[in-house]
Amino acid sequence: MPDKKPLILQASDISIVFGGLRAVSDFSCELHENELVGLIGPNGAGKTTVFNMLSGIYTPTEGQISFWDRNGKICNINRKNPAQLNKIGIARTFQNIRLFGQMTVSDNVRVAIHSRRTVTPLDVVFRTPRFRRDETIMTEQVEELLSLFRIIGKKDELAKNLPYGEQRKLEIVRAIAANPTLLLLDEPAAGMNPQETVELMNLIAFIREKFHLTILLIEHDMRLVMGICERIIVLDYGKIIAEGNPADIRSNPQVIKAYLGQEALNA
C-alpha cells in the first residue's frame, strides 16, 4: 500500500501458540502515522490476541514487532511489557472494560500520568512544595482532558458508578492521558446503541486529529468500521484473509464467506 507517511508499527509474521493451538499465525501489518485502521473478523478469530501481542500482554512465539517511538527511533517490542510499551507510546483499551472501579474518575486518569511525575517518594511523604506543584499540574492536565470529553462533571464519582457509555469513554481518556502515539481500541462500541455509536465515531475521528494519533481498532459494528476506517484488516481462524479499503472489503468473497458462510456466497 503506497503511503508517504512514516511507519509507526510493523508486525512481520507474528504467531502465537497456546499449548497445541495456533491462535494467530503469520500476522503481518504496517501502521503509518495518523492512520485509522480497523481489525475485524468473526468471534474467536484472534483479534484480541493480536492486540495483546501488540500491547505487550503476550509475547509472540514467532515473528517480530517493531515500533517507531516519538523521536522516530525504532524499537523491537517483542519482549517489552505493557508498562514499558505504555511509556514509549502504545496505549490501549479493553473489550470488557477495565477501570479502577474503587477510584474516582479523575484518579483513574491520574494513574495514567503517573509515569510523567516529577516527584520523589520523599516529596510526597513530607508534602514538599514540589509535591503541591506536581499535583497542581496533574490536576490541570486531568481536568483539561475530562472537560474535552465532557465528563468533567463526574470527576469525583467512583468509576464503577458511571453509566456504561461513560465508562468506555473514561477508558479512552485514560489511554490518551498516557500521551501515546498509537492507540489500540478493543471494541469501543460494544454494548452501545446506534446513537451512542455515532457519537463514538465522531469522538474517535476527533481525538485522532486533536492528538495526532494512529489508531487501530477492533470492532463488530460494521457501520462504525466502514464509516471511519481508511483500511481494514480481516482476520479469520488466526490468519489474515483480506486487507484493503472498506469498499474492497465489503465485496471481498472471502470476507463474505467468513461472516455469512459458503451458502451466502452461492446464493
Added chain:
Amino acid sequence: MKNKILRNMLIPGLCAVAAVGIPAILINFSIIDAYTAQILTLAGINSIMALSVNIICGITGQLSLGQAGFMAIGAYSTVLLSTNASLPLPVSIIVAGAITAVFGFIIGFPTLKLEGDYLAIVTLGFGEIIRVLLVNFKGWTGGPNGKQFPTILTLNPAVAYLAIIGVLALLVILVQNFIRSTYGRAIIAVREDEIAANSSGIGVFRYKMIGFVIASFVAGVGGALYAPFIGFIKPDMASFTRSIDYLIYVVLGGMGSTTGSILASFVLTSLQEFLRFLQNYRLLFYPVILILVMQFRPQGLLGTKEFSFVKTWDGIPGFIDRVMHAGKKPDSSNTREEKNA
C-alpha cells in the same frame, strides 16, 4: 488556597497532638490508672500492626498471613541491637524497622511476581519459619524461654504511651501522605486491576513490592516498640494466630481504611481486657462480633472510607445547630489522627 492547605495540616495535626499528649499527661498524674494506660498502649501497638496489614492487604490488595513474623523480626532485632550492639533504643527501633523491610524485600521478590494467593501461602510459612528459628537459635534469642528486655517503656506507663502512640501518629501521617499521592494511586490501581494498571504504565511488580516493603517496615517498627514496652519477648509472638488477630482488626475496621483499622484495633483490644469479669465467656464475644459485622456490614466498620478530622470539624457547627445540646467532639483518647486532603 494557602489557607486551606494550612487548615488541612493544622486540624489533624492538633488532633494528633491532643490524642498523644492529653492522655499521656493524665497517665502521668495517675488520673488514668496504669492498667488502663497499659491497655491503651497495647492497643497502640496493635494499631501499628493493623496499619501494616492494611497497607499490604487493604491498599496493595495482597493477602499476607505472616505479619506477626515480621513483627517478631522487629522485636528481636531491637533487643539484639540494644543489648549486644548497645545502640540507643530509638536508633535500634528504626534500624529494626529497616532490617524487617529487607526481609520483606527478600520474601516479596520471588512471590510478588506470581499472580494469585501465593503471597498468603509463602508468608504463612514464613511466620512459622521465623518462630521455629527463634526457638532454635538459643544463643541469640534465648530459645523458647524468650528474653527479658526491661526498659523505661516497661516501667513508666506515661512515657510508653507517649512514645508508642506518638510513633503510631507519625506513621499514620507519613503512610497516609504516601497513599494520597501519585505513588499511592499507582498502588491502588494495581489492587483494582493489574492488567489495566500495567497497560497504563504502572510496573505491577514494583508497586506491589513498594507496598509490601512499607508494610514490613511498619510491622518491624510495631515489633520494635512491643519488645521494650512489654519488656519480654518470646518466639510465640511470630505465631500464625497473632497474624490472624491483626488481619481481623483490619477486616472489622474496613479493608483499605487506615482509620477504620485503628478504630477496630482500639475497640477489640480494650474489649478483650474490659470483659475480663466474664472470665472465659469473653472469648465468645470476639467471634460473635465478627459474625455480626460480617452479616450486617461485610465491608467493615468504615468500609474503604476514612474518618476525616477536617470534615468532622466543619460539621460541628451544623451539628450543634441541629441538636440543641452540645455536639460530640471526636473522643480525644482515640488515635484516629488523619491527614486529610
